[in-house]
Amino acid sequence: MHPLVAVPHTPVHPLPRLASALGLGKDQLWIKREDLTGLAGGGNKARKLELFAEQATSGGYEVLVTGGGPQSNHARITAAAAALLGLECELVLRRPDPRWPDDVHPSGNLLLDRMLGANITWVGALPFGELNQAIEDAAKAHPRKALAIPIGGSSLPGATAYAHVGAQLNEQLDFDLAVVAIGSGGTHAGLAAGLGDHSRVLGINVGAQDGVAEFITDLAADTATALGHDAPAGVVQIDDDHVGEAYGVPTKGCEEALLLAARTEGLLLDPVYTGKAMAGLITLARNGKLAGKRIVFVHTGGLPGLLASRYTQWMGGQL
Numbered sequence: 001m002h003p004l005v006a007v008p009h010t011p012v013h014p015l016p017r018l019a020s021a022l023g024l025g026k027d028q029l030w031i032k033r034e035d036l037t038g039l040a041g042g043g044n045k046a047r048k049l050e051l052f053a054e055q056a057t058s059g060g061y062e063v064l065v066t067g068g069g070p071q072s073n074h075a076r077i078t079a080a081a082a083a084l085l086g087l088e089c090e091l092v093l094r095r096p097d098p099r100w101p102d103d104v105h106p107s108g109n110l111l112l113d114r115m116l117g118a119n120i121t122w123v124g125a126l127p128f129g130e131l132n133q134a135i136e137d138a139a140k141a142h143p144r145k146a147l148a149i150p151i152g153g154s155s156l157p158g159a160t161a162y163a164h165v166g167a168q169l170n171e172q173l174d175f176d177l178a179v180v181a182i183g184s185g186g187t188h189a190g191l192a193a194g195l196g197d198h199s200r201v202l203g204i205n206v207g208a209q210d211g212v213a214e215f216i217t218d219l220a221a222d223t224a225t226a227l228g229h230d231a232p233a234g235v236v237q238i239d240d241d242h243v244g245e246a247y248g249v250p251t252k253g254c255e256e257a258l259l260l261a262a263r264t265e266g267l268l269l270d271p272v273y274t275g276k277a278m279a280g281l282i283t284l285a286r287n288g289k290l291a292g293k294r295i296v297f298v299h300t301g302g303l304p305g306l307l308a309s310r311y312t313q314w315m316g317g318q319l
């Protein structure tokens with residue numbers, strides 16, 4: 001199969017100017033550039049799709065079906081993977097807020113989904129479990145052989161991809177704590193499984209689903225078992241203080257994080273995931289919780305989301 005991840009060995013480098021701005025030592029803050037994986041804008045979802053794509057090609061599937069919010073990065077990457085593999089892509093997307101009629105003037109990820117040739121079915125504001133069910137139903141009802149991929153790609157294949165990234169990161173850098181955004185939880189679960197230790201991963205929850213701690217604990221254990229390892233030691237670490245009003249609604253902390261990262265390091269974050277994750281890291285640094293530790297921020301991509309009209313209006317209004 002054609003590899004989906006153009007840059008499997010993503011770089012790790014320090015962020016000395018951001019570290020200084022946060023009162024950390026220049027060697028204390030690093031970044032793992034998972035935003036640079038490649039495939040239609042890159043990010044963590046490209047890695048997750050690789051294993052689903054293998055499943056699709058070896059199983060003779062003709063259609064990839066997935067879903068999420070209208071600005072889902074995972075949906076964009078699934079559409080790109082389908083295009084690259086010559087498959088059809090069906091996206092089941094939650095109806096956007098009527099104040100931003102994204103379906104009339106698509107922007108951000110939705111624009112890219114359309115450009116990549118995905119068919120889109122709009123559903124109401126379904127909760128997580130019901131949307132996953134709608135994805136499965138759409139796959140079953142499809143006249144061609146269709147593979148259902150859960151929201152965010154957060155089942156065993158997606159987490160396994162991130163267990164490999166955890167092992168890769170361990171070889172690249174001597175660090176104490178990886179900080180990562182939690183959406184559906186598969187990236188965090190995989191990293192913890194790959195590092196073998198929950199105490200080395202802190203997830204900043206962005207509020208995409210309830211019950212994420214239990215989900216990550218179980219998925220991390222299952223992923224480790226599937227790889228022939230022990231379940232990660234310790235207890236899953238999650239910061240729930242940076243969700244704000246709701247999933248997808250930017251916070252003041254997120255705004256500050258986007259501007260600080262951009263203006264100290266030329267680093268672009270997104271308003272839904274990496275911006276809130278960086279806001280969590282900034283709070284920890286300011287509260288002295290990172291003293292004496294070497295931190296690696298896992299940049300999971302998502303930049304196309306910032307260019308959705310909803311978020312350009314928000315950020316543009318701050319400048």
Ligand SMILES: Cc1ncc(COP(=O)(O)O)c(C=O)c1O
Nearest residue numbers: 073183184185186187273300302
């Ligand atoms: C840019 C970005 N970062 C982080 C995440 C969170 O990853 P996960 O769903 O594996 O928790 C997502 C998920 O949609 C994402 O799109």
